[in-house]
Amino acid sequence: MKENRAKKRKVSNLLALAVLSYLVQGPRHPYELSRMLRDNDDGRSIRFNHGSLYMVVQQLARAGFIAAQETTREGQRPERTVYALTEEGRREQRDWLCGLVEEPQHEYPQFVAALSLIGALHPDEAVGLLRRRLERLDGRIAQTRDLVDGASALGVHPLFSVEEEYRLALLAADRAFTERLIAQITDPEDGWAAEWARFHERQDP
Amino acid sequence: MKENRAKKRKVSNLLALAVLSYLVQGPRHPYELSRMLRDNDDGRSIRFNHGSLYMVVQQLARAGFIAAQETTREGQRPERTVYALTEEGRREQRDWLCGLVEEPQHEYPQFVAALSLIGALHPDEAVGLLRRRLERLDGRIAQTRDLVDGASALGVHPLFSVEEEYRLALLAADRAFTERLIAQITDPEDGWAAEWARFHERQDP
DNA sequence: GGGGTCATGTAATAGGTTACATGATTCT
DNA sequence: AGAATCATGTAACCTATTACATGACCCC
Numbered sequence: 001m002k003e004n005r006a007k008k009r010k011v012s013n014l015l016a017l018a019v020l021s022y023l024v025q026g027p028r029h030p031y032e033l034s035r036m037l038r039d040n041d042d043g044r045s046i047r048f049n050h051g052s053l054y055m056v057v058q059q060l061a062r063a064g065f066i067a068a069q070e071t072t073r074e075g076q077r078p079e080r081t082v083y084a085l086t087e088e089g090r091r092e093q094r095d096w097l098c099g100l101v102e103e104p105q106h107e108y109p110q111f112v113a114a115l116s117l118i119g120a121l122h123p124d125e126a127v128g129l130l131r132r133r134l135e136r137l138d139g140r141i142a143q144t145r146d147l148v149d150g151a152s153a154l155g156v157h158p159l160f161s162v163e164e165e166y167r168l169a170l171l172a173a174d175r176a177f178t179e180r181l182i183a184q185i186t187d188p189e190d191g192w193a194a195e196w197a198r199f200h201e202r203q204d205p
Numbered sequence: 206m207k208e209n210r211a212k213k214r215k216v217s218n219l220l221a222l223a224v225l226s227y228l229v230q231g232p233r234h235p236y237e238l239s240r241m242l243r244d245n246d247d248g249r250s251i252r253f254n255h256g257s258l259y260m261v262v263q264q265l266a267r268a269g270f271i272a273a274q275e276t277t278r279e280g281q282r283p284e285r286t287v288y289a290l291t292e293e294g295r296r297e298q299r300d301w302l303c304g305l306v307e308e309p310q311h312e313y314p315q316f317v318a319a320l321s322l323i324g325a326l327h328p329d330e331a332v333g334l335l336r337r338r339l340e341r342l343d344g345r346i347a348q349t350r351d352l353v354d355g356a357s358a359l360g361v362h363p364l365f366s367v368e369e370e371y372r373l374a375l376l377a378a379d380r381a382f383t384e385r386l387i388a389q390i391t392d393p394e395d396g397w398a399a400e401w402a403r404f405h406e407r408q409d410p
Numbered sequence: 411g412g413g414g415t416c417a418t419g420t421a422a423t424a425g426g427t428t429a430c431a432t433g434a435t436t437c438t
Numbered sequence: 439a440g441a442a443t444c445a446t447g448t449a450a451c452c453t454a455t456t457a458c459a460t461g462a463c464c465c466c
Contacts, residue, residue: 046318
């Protein structure tokens, strides 16, 4: 019997967690949520597109985490259905959010995949690409830095930029790792390049 | 007009890149691929389950990146179709892999999402959870370290553990960040806790 | 007053995961 | 001989992304 790792959520899309979290503050209709998400630039942290939002809202309603309250219509615009959090939903959002904070998740960043296959490249080429990566990383770091500084200049409390600070920490680590990797490959004493190249000849004509 | 960022791949599942990469070494049938992926423990780097593999192979065939070669049958086992890389497929794998190495991708780690919503928790609770996170991170670091050391002890060239080294770098950065964050919240001089708590009262009865 | 783009939502399609199926092999 | 597990694949079911629709508002 296995321990119940990361119990399967009835709705697993992270967008749903955002929706639940916004609904804590009161009932909203989907478009309002969509708007709040865009305004807070949550799209940088949570995969989000218009279509998925409606889907997620449906799923949440079906799962009993939110309930449709009323359907109003204003002028000739389409009807808007207002949803409110249920008790269940409230519990789900707390439990989910707490879980994410306390338990690091196993993720699948693309660069991990790339590294696991990088042996298929010739070492010289790999080094070239890694050098380019360094530059791109610097670009992203600068960009993100600007974002945070911009918010700070507007008087936003750093609590609301904390996810971007985390990104910066990851980017810095990525950069340092990439640099180290280049060094390991190209070290003239006992770098990997020679052996890697030999191994490469043999399997890739 | 927008610059063509990360041109959309006809098949975007990373599992497909792994398949293409393995096929560089010669034609294989799907089960063989499945087996190789499992043996190399690629499941840690690339989201993989049995079902998706067959799907991805189909997609690749439809896209013209691989072609069915022959259909053999052995004893009474189901037929096995052997696939080979096409010229197009060969190009795709190089282009894709190079792209992933040189260009850092915007990702959506779950913890980023959690941080972007963490304001919904009471600061004291958040700190507790972050402390727990530190322990779990240490656990994962130790585990991963063991994995790498184990391989190394078996004489595996470090090139083939490089993706796990990268993970270690990220985990270390995560740990350092988490520690810093706890400190920022709890600093007795000008920690965020007080203001955060006030702000929290107001919106979460 | 016609061309964008905002507001609001539904429907069609493609993608991914789980469950199901079934002969073969191996273990006890 | 029956149980477990391997080998191999298909089908059903969710999920997620795109495309489509349409009235309102705003800009020149």
